[in-house]
Amino acid sequence: QKEVEQNSGPLSVPEGAIASLNCTYSDRGSQSFFWYRQYSGKSPELIMFIYSNGDKEDGRFTAQLNKASQYVSLLIRDSQPSDSATYLCAVRKSGAGSYQLTFGKGTKLSVIP
Amino acid sequence: DAGVIQSPRHEVTEMGQEVTLRCKPISGHDYLFWYRQTMMRGLELLIYFNNNVPIDDSGMPEDRFSAKMPNASFSTLKIQPSEPRDSAVYFCASSPRGDKNIQYFGAGTRLSVL
DSSP states (O other), X not given: OOSXXXXXXXXXXXXXXXXXXXXEESOTTOOXXXXXXXXXXXXXXXXXXEOSSEEEEETTEEEEEETTTTEEEEEESSOOGGXXXXXXXXXEOSSTTOOOEEEOOOEEEEEXX | OOOOEEEOSEXXXXXXXXXXXXXXXXXXXXXXXXXXXXXXXXXXXXXXXXTTEEEEOTTOOSTTEEEEEEETTEEEEEESSOOGGGOEEEEEEEEETTOTTOOEEOOOEEEEEO
């Protein structure tokens, strides 16, 4: 089983709709979970992170974490064409001193005008 | 701050040649990471440094790869000899001490080994 798994997509949603991106992870000791956005030909940029069960909202973005199910998701409300990108889920390994992130391969999102 | 600076942006070389990728982290950041991104394997951590000291190099694929950080403002990733399967985008990222939650990525170096 891969450490961090994402559906590669592409996921297509109409403009204004809610885009739902999902990620599962295998290490139960994982502590923190991150969503990065990567535009084609560009570098990853952090959207948000979450470390407690439940929801965390930041503008149009909501991250959801369920540690019992080892599942994390990202919801994008009122999707815009500018949201079209690849979304990478990342997990920080357990351990107080760990700065390492393990990334999924990403889900490509296309928002159709 | 200019962010994490990587050079060159593009590198085309022939199999067997030595390749050196360069990275300047954000000033004051104590952690530096080297990643490789391919379609097949995604974004993989190769090695990371804390205060110029390599902490974990378990992601370095083989002995042909080496990384150094001679000072707080400069790091290199060297491939010798290079092979076609090394073709990828190589990213450098840095983090400030005490904030594990943010890694700032450079623009990357796109390496093509012919």
